[in-house]
Amino acid sequence: xxxxxxxxxxxxxxxxxxxxxxxxxxxxxxxxxxxxxxxxxxxxxxxxxxxxxxxxxxxxxxxxxxxxxxxxxxxxxxxxxxxxxxxxxxxxxxxxxx
Amino acid sequence: xxxxxxxxxxxxxxxxxxxxxxxxxxxxxxxxxxxxxxxxxxxxxxxxxxxxxxxxxxxxxxxxxxxxxxxxxxxxxxxxxxxxxxxxxxxxxxxxxxxxxxxxxxxxxxxxxxxxxxxxxxxxxxxxxxxxxxxxxxxxxxxxxxxxxxxxxxxxxxxxxxxxxxxxxxxxxxxxxxxxxxxxxxxxxxxxxxxxxxxxxxxxxxxxxxxxxxxxxxxxxxxxxxxxxxxxxxxxxxxxxxxxxxxxxxxxxxxxxxxxxxxxxxxxxxxxxxxxxxxxxxxxxxxxxxxxxxxxxxxxxxxxxxxxxxxxxxxxxxxxxxxxxxxxxxxxxxxxxxxxxxxxxxxxxxxxxxxxxxxxxxxxxxxxxxxxxxxxxxxxxxxxxxxxxxxxxxxxxxxxxxxxxxxxxxxxxxxxxxxxxxxxxxxxxxxxxxxxxxxxxxxxxxxxxxxx
Numbered sequence: 294x295x296x297x298x299x300x301x302x303x304x305x306x307x308x309x310x311x312x313x314x315x316x317x318x319x320x321x322x323x324x325x326x327x328x329x330x331x332x333x334x335x336x337x338x339x340x341x342x343x344x345x346x347x348x349x350x351x352x353x354x355x356x357x358x359x360x361x362x363x364x365x366x367x368x369x370x371x372x373x374x375x376x377x378x379x380x381x382x383x384x385x386x387x388x389x390x391x
Numbered sequence: 392x393x394x395x396x397x398x399x400x401x402x403x404x405x406x407x408x409x410x411x412x413x414x415x416x417x418x419x420x421x422x423x424x425x426x427x428x429x430x431x432x433x434x435x436x437x438x439x440x441x442x443x444x445x446x447x448x449x450x451x452x453x454x455x456x457x458x459x460x461x462x463x464x465x466x467x468x469x470x471x472x473x474x475x476x477x478x479x480x481x482x483x484x485x486x487x488x489x490x491x492x493x494x495x496x497x498x499x500x501x502x503x504x505x506x507x508x509x510x511x512x513x514x515x516x517x518x519x520x521x522x523x524x525x526x527x528x529x530x531x532x533x534x535x536x537x538x539x540x541x542x543x544x545x546x547x548x549x550x551x552x553x554x555x556x557x558x559x560x561x562x563x564x565x566x567x568x569x570x571x572x573x574x575x576x577x578x579x580x581x582x583x584x585x586x587x588x589x590x591x592x593x594x595x596x597x598x599x600x601x602x603x604x605x606x607x608x609x610x611x612x613x614x615x616x617x618x619x620x621x622x623x624x625x626x627x628x629x630x631x632x633x634x635x636x637x638x639x640x641x642x643x644x645x646x647x648x649x650x651x652x653x654x655x656x657x658x659x660x661x662x663x664x665x666x667x668x669x670x671x672x673x674x675x676x677x678x679x680x681x682x683x684x685x686x687x688x689x690x691x692x693x694x695x696x697x698x699x700x701x702x703x704x705x706x707x708x709x710x711x712x713x714x715x716x717x718x719x720x721x722x723x724x725x726x727x728x729x730x731x732x733x734x735x736x737x738x739x740x741x742x743x744x745x746x747x748x749x750x751x752x753x754x755x756x757x758x759x760x761x762x763x764x765x766x767x768x769x770x771x772x773x774x775x776x777x778x779x780x781x782x783x784x785x786x787x788x789x790x791x792x793x794x795x796x797x798x799x800x801x802x803x804x805x806x807x808x809x810x811x812x813x814x815x816x817x818x819x820x821x822x823x824x825x826x827x828x829x830x831x832x833x834x835x836x837x838x839x840x841x842x843x
Binding site: 330332333334335337338344345346347348349359361362363365374375377378379381382384385386 | 669696722756
């Protein structure tokens with residue numbers, strides 16, 4: 294059953310790509326009509342794993358790791374704000390000693 | 392018409408649902424519409440259709456049953472009538488409107504529905520429902536727009552409401568369309584035939600159309616109900632991964648956004664991540680939409696920000712998120728507030744404002760962390776001992792830092808309140824010794840999850 298569905302999926306793929314130009318024009322009209330955050334129709338119905346975002350990220354599998362980084366920044370202690378902060382803290386300390 | 396019959400016969404001989412659905416497309420050039428419309432008249436159209444369908448299916452291995460032929464004659468009869476209204480629309484006839492097209496098309500969809508319930512249409516023909524449902528929604532939106540713009544002209548001067556006011560009846564056709572789509576959803580869901588010949592294979596296409604419709608109607612609760620009946624029927628349904636990826640990604644996107652709107656960010660992140668990973672790499676706009684919600688999710692669930700690499704291909708997202716991300720990273724509260732304010736309209740429109748606002752905690756955490764790091768280390772008590780960070784920090788230092796960050800002098804009490812909140816939210820570990828005016832931070836992990 295699974296294999297038969299895969300076959301129809303492939304057939305669908307072909308049929309869908311033939312429909313492509315038609316859909317493109319239709320998308321244009323809807324885009325002109327409404328400017329919102331509606332998820333767009335994909336030009337094709339199905340695609341291979343190689344064409345997915347996860348695979349195009351490179352190594353595959355652990356691809357999401359380099360897309361997100363920690364929210365703090367330890368390397369960058371020389372920027373204006375950090376220097377300012379350090380001076381400010383020194384002032385506080387100095388006033389304590391007095 | 393003959394082309395339709397020829398393709399009808401071909402599609403049936405190969406059981407190709409998509410080819411069949413193409414014979415019911417309303418997106419035809421004017422000439423084609425005219426040819427179809429002129430190929431019959433009201434008196435003889437049904438017999439023309441019957442003859443055509445019978446002869447094109449006569450060579451089939453398993454011939455169409457009498458009922459099936461009846462059903463398809465109805466479908467093409469209503470299609471033929473819809474073409475009349477479409478043609479009138481194309482030709483700008485005074486008696487035409489999108490509402491009429493909508494109503495005619497609805498008849499076509501109803502004929503299809505009856506085909507499955509009364510005339511024994513087979514499940515492989517389900518793409519016909521796709522073409523019917525998808526275009527019904529397009530016509531509904533156009534009908535509503537046409538009616539609204541013409542009534543706005545008539546009432547100009549009378550009404551002071553602007554277009555964004557939720558007027559009753561503004562989405563009349565689309566609401567009706569949602570009901571029709573829901574019938575198609577039930578049609579697919581309730582099929583008890585064995586899986587390989589079940590209409591359940593059509594369900595996610597219809598569900599996704601319903602998601603789009605409900606979101607346009609601003610009715611997340613209806614989406615929720617639909618999701619519930621889908622989950623209830625999931626036991627005897629093919630797994631989502633067996634469906635085409637376009638349907639998987641769209642479904643996961645909307646499922647993720649629904650959880651997002653309910654502030655269930657952990658769940659939301661799960662669905663959106665699946666959508667992201669499966670998404671076609673060239674579908675830039677859809678990728679952007681996924682990230683629009685995935686970025687705020689990450690900020691709240693794992694306190695992580697998008698990397699340069701992730702945002703690079705998306706200038707719109709850069710504009711939207713970069714100022715905010717920078718200020719969070721540096722712990723600049725003032726810059727954070729400005730960034731939030733400047734893009735407020737855009738954030739509100741995308742329904743992410745309130746979520747992003749909660750990112751201020753992370754900016755504050757990073758600022759407090761900087762104070763902690765700037766405090767350096769205690770002088771070692773004995774030689775060779777591991778140096779310990781200074782964990783007793785005067786509240787005044789935090790006052791100075793937060794005032795600097797927010798560009799206004801804050802009251803120490805206010806700052807204590809902020810600190811207490813940070814401790815409560817487990818973003819900082821320690822306690823405030825009020826009588827001594829210091830904060831005593833945990834020696835092991837004062838700022839959980841940040842390495843210090």
